[in-house]
Amino acid sequence: MDKTAIKLVVSTTVVCIVAAAGLGMTYGVTKDRIAKMDREAEVAALRAVLPDAKRFSKVAAAEDLAAAKKAAGEVTFVSAYSASSSGGDPAGWGVRVASRGYGGPMQLVIGLDRDGKVTGVSIVAMNETPGLGTKVLTEKWFMRQFTKLPAGASDADLRKLDAISGATKSSRGVRHGVEAAVRVWRAAFGGGGGN
């Protein structure tokens, strides 16, 4: 190898090593905080959709999770929580799904009571167009529609709901997420509810 080749290799390697060290340090400093923020956002979302519940425990039974995953269909099932009131009584379910919006996946947490009635929908993360797609959050009537549905609403019931003009795909993303959550409830937690 002649001198220039060595110089090229050495300079690139040194820069990469220094960059990797810097990134490793930043990752180490921020890692725990990012995980904490994620957890807090999820708990806040669960609290918002299930106001009566005090404690949430993650559903871990493999068969329930498999049934939930199957029921969710095209929507990605992420996790489910069984909620209980301060006295320990079952208070419903929180289902987290990722459905497809306009700008990528929308991370939704849907609260359902023991009978499968939607108690609330909150958005943990989304990448919708600010001012257009984000109307699903700011137009309050849109989210309220879901809580007016009958218990165990079918996909057909949900299809009758209004979408926001200018945010059709984002509205559809939320709707598909709720549909999937109700299906998950029916497949995995229906009938009994709470534990």
Add this chain to the structure above:
Amino acid sequence: MGAWRKTFMDGISLENPLTVLMIGLCATLAVTSKLEGSFFMSIAVIFVLVMSNVLVSAIRKFTPNEVRIPIFIVVIASFVTIVDLSMKAFVPGVYALLGIWIPLIVVNCIILGRAEAFAYHNTVWLSIADGLGMGIGYSVIMVMLSVVRELFGTGRIVFLGAQLLALPAWFKPPGILLSFPGAFILFGFVIAGSIALNRKLRARAKASGREIPPPPEPGCC
């Protein structure tokens, strides 16, 4: 000090990255639908731009010409990842709003463009001026676009949850301002304004006996 000040001011006016060099427009049109988003995007860009300019300039004597682009990219990508992780950890609300556009600063032409066109040939001190000037020039346009788009597109300006400004209720916001066509049209007016301003600057310089070189050719992306 004169050269420092001139480099700094050029970034804001005569060589503004958005209205004169016309680079990095994609993210600009995408995130300026909300003031909050463009504000934090601007801070992120200023940070990455200044830091990468400083580092590229500091190691320019040891950077072989043949591998300069990969080295620039590694430097830029590192700073962007640092910003990305920090924002996720400390301002998750804003991060949720900007989403993919933060990691995409890596491929923003302004950063690589300045590393290649300026920092690689100039001292660290001047590169700071260039980074700050370009960054602030970028921010000014971003804030201008987003104030107009958010105010007239949604009827109010909300910054970190607080309402700064609101139009009377009878105003029906036209949705076009929030979508890309509206952004392009508005950006056209901003370019026109910037050209008029720069023409004035040139005329004034000429009157005082100095000649300002013509603007560089617009960029590629």
